[in-house]
Amino acid sequence: MAIYLDYCASTPVDPRVLQAMVDVYQNKPGNADSRTHIFGQQAKEVVNTSRKRISEILRIDPTEVIFTSGATESDNTAIIGLMDYGVSSGEKHIVTTAIEHKAVLEAARYLEKKGFEIDYVNPDEKGRIHAENVLKLVRKDTLLVSVMHVNNETGVIQPVSEIGDALSAGNVxxxxxxxQSFGKLNDELRNLKYDMLSISGHKIHGPQGIGALVLKRKAYKRPPIEPLFHGGPQEYGFRPGTIPVALVAGFAMAADLMEKEYPAKIQTLQKQKDELVSALLPYGMRINGDPDHSLPNVLNFSIPHIDAEAFFAAEKDLYAVSNGSACNSGSYKPSYVLQAMGYDEERIAEALRVSWWDQPIDIKPLVRYVQDVQ
Structure with missing residues (x-):
């Protein structure tokens, strides 16, 4: 069995999360909006308790948590949902970065086709966005600034706190x-000044198909989001459709476990990262990212003469790794993130992204492969 080293793409479901979901499936089969009987009331209680736990972790009001199908839907709702307001107010300018997840970039490009103007900020060669490069693009007709907290390809932490502080006094x-940061950088998220926040269940050992969009209030008003879907009044009118109670329960359980257990794992994860770097540096490894501002369990690197696609084919029975975002892994297009960082085609073709948890990692086969090829 191959060692799973693609945790940025998706994480295995924690057994305790699975048990929480099974309990709902087996014992609480009701629709959370069926208020006339005990099964619906039980389901509603699960949703309310789950929403409350996530809000406690982020230190926000429970009514600010809007459950969605995942971060892609949350991103699209946050960006495209502002379109009508932007048109009516005359604020049709958006600032984002060239290294955002495809969900943000494609939503921005959709608005571009609708007449919005989008500015894309490039990172430095270590993959970090400089806050001043974002803020200097903000102008009177800027509707939205959208910046990811942690890049999904490099694990680099972006200066969202600095950007949020600067924007908080204005109307943008x-x-x-x-x-990628919810569950890992919760302290920063709790203190972060933002209007909208996208989070996901399957990045924190929860189920796939569930996430949330946090819509913070300012002076009792939420961001003027229009829902992408139309139907019932679920999720305060922002996200119609029957609430997937078991997924919500699993999401909240995963968030709770990460909040309680992740801090104790940081040292182990960083040690594994340091050992991996030490083992590969003698072979010319170049880190694609910023070691001083990155998650401890993500490493994107290139080794001269080690083609990533060839490695995947040769070592598929030993390692489950990727060369970037799972949203792009079905194609052989070069990483747009590494391109934005200014890397040449050769370095990008050699790039591997490794992301793990606290399981043992046997790197000897990787080292042998590098020795044989070089």
Whole structure:
């Protein structure tokens, strides 16, 4: 069995999360909006308790948590949902970065086709966005700034706190894609000034198909989001459709476990990262990212003469790794993130992204492969 080293793409479901979901499926089969009987009331209680737990972790009001199908839907709702307001107010300018997740970039490009103007900020060669490069683009007709907290390809932590502080006094909406940071950088998220925040269940050992969009209130008003779907009044009118109670329960359980257990794992994860770097540096490894501002369990690197696609084919029975975003892994297009960082084609073709948890990692086969090829 191959060692799973693609946790940025998706994480295995924690057995305790699975048990929480099974309990709902087996014992609480009701629709959370069926108020006339005990099964619906039980389901509603699960949703309310789950919403409350996530809000406690982020230190926000429970009514600010809008459950969605995942971070992609949350990103699209945050960006495209502001379109009508932007048109009516004359604020049709958006600032984002060139290294955002495809969910943000494609939503921005959709608005571009609708007449909005989008500015894309490039990172430095270590993959970090400089806050001043974002803020200097903000102008009178800027509707939205959208910057991810942690990049999904490099693991680099972006200066969203600095950007949020600068924007908080104005009228520009600030959206943060926190799919990769929720559960890991919760202290920063609790103190972060934002209007909208996207989070996901399957990045924190929860189920796939569930996430949330946090819509913070300012002076009792939420961001003027229009829902993408039309139907019932679920999720305060922002997200119609029957609430997937078991997924919500699993999401909340995963968030709770990460909040309680992740801090104790940081040292182990960083040690594994340091050992991996030490083992590969003698072979010319170049880190694609910023070691001083990155998650401890993500490493994107290139090794001279080690083609990533060839490695995947040769070592598929030993390692489950990727060369970037899972949203792009079905194609052989070069990483747009590494391109934005200014890397040449050769370095990008050699790039591997490794992301793990606290399981043992045997790197000897990787080292042998590098020795044989070089």
């Amino acid at each position: 909406f600030f959206h943060v894609d926190a799919a």
